[in-house]
Amino acid sequence: MWLRWIIWSGLAVLAISTSWWLHSLQQELPVQQMAIKAQLPDYTLRDFSSIHTDENGQLKNRLAAQQLLHYSDSNTEVIAPDVVFYQQGQAQWHVQSEHGQVSADNNEVWLLGQATIKRVTDNPAKRFDVLSQNLHVKLNEEYAETPAPSTLISATSTTHAVGMKIFMKQQRLELLSKVKGTYVLKK
Numbered sequence: 551m552w553l554r555w556i557i558w559s560g561l562a563v564l565a566i567s568t569s570w571w572l573h574s575l576q577q578e579l580p581v582q583q584m585a586i587k588a589q590l591p592d593y594t595l596r597d598f599s600s601i602h603t604d605e606n607g608q609l610k611n612r613l614a615a616q617q618l619l620h621y622s623d624s625n626t627e628v629i630a631p632d633v634v635f636y637q638q639g640q641a642q643w644h645v646q647s648e649h650g651q652v653s654a655d656n657n658e659v660w661l662l663g664q665a666t667i668k669r670v671t672d673n674p675a676k677r678f679d680v681l682s683q684n685l686h687v688k689l690n691e692e693y694a695e696t697p698a699p700s701t702l703i704s705a706t707s708t709t710h711a712v713g714m715k716i717f718m719k720q721q722r723l724e725l726l727s728k729v730k731g732t733y734v735l736k737k
Contacts, residue, residue: 591619591627600656602689609636611689613652613659625651631661634670635692635718643718644668645687645694661685667694667716678704680723682714692718700725707733 599614615628631650635643648663667680682700687693694716702709702723713726 592622593620594618595620609639611635611692613689615650618652625653625660627651628659631659633659633661633687633689637719641670642721643716644670645685647683647685657688657690659687659689661687665696669721674705678702680714680716694718697726702731706735707731 595618597614597616598618599612601612602610604610612634613628613631614633615631617629619627619629621627628650631647631652633643633645634641635645645661645665645667647661647665650659650661652659662684665682665685667682667685669676669678671677680700680702682696683698685694685696695714697713699710699712700714702711702725709725709729709731711725711730712728715724715726716722717724
């Protein structure tokens with residue numbers, strides 16, 4: 551009799567613990583599904599371009615990328631972003647990187663990985679390239695900055711620095727620290 555009671559009690563405990571385990575799995579499943587769903591983009595665009603104009607309709611900047619991945623709960627991811635800043639309808643600055651993120655209000659762009667900034671001008675003496683990484687760009691302010699090491703290359707000089715700020719509208723570049731340069735005179 552005791553043996554029968556022990557077997558039935560054991561089966562009852564097993565049934566209750568199995569029911570509790572299945573119930574806890576069902577509660578965890580929606581959380582896991584939400585985590586997976588949150589990692590999937592709402593939509594994607596390939597080879598897209600977005601332009602911003604000033605209050606007079608003049609072209610201010612253009613953001614293009616090979617691919618855009620929009621997420622509902624975070625910044626938008628862009629692959630191979632390419633930003634061009636304009637003044638009086640003419641390209642002045644050209645900024646590219648490997649990948650990046652765009653803020654929800656489309657005003658800030660984080661250009662991640664290796665980045666290149668080119669000063670666009672017809673005058674070769676004023677033309678230069680900046681090689682850096684992880685740039686933070688504010689589109690409306692026409693401003694970019696990085697705390698990373700940066701190299702500025704022009705026709706006659708090479709300058710290395712740690713940290714940089716670019717005020718594109720004023721066409722001014724600030725090198726923040728550990729600045730070292732080489733200047734070569736043309737013969």
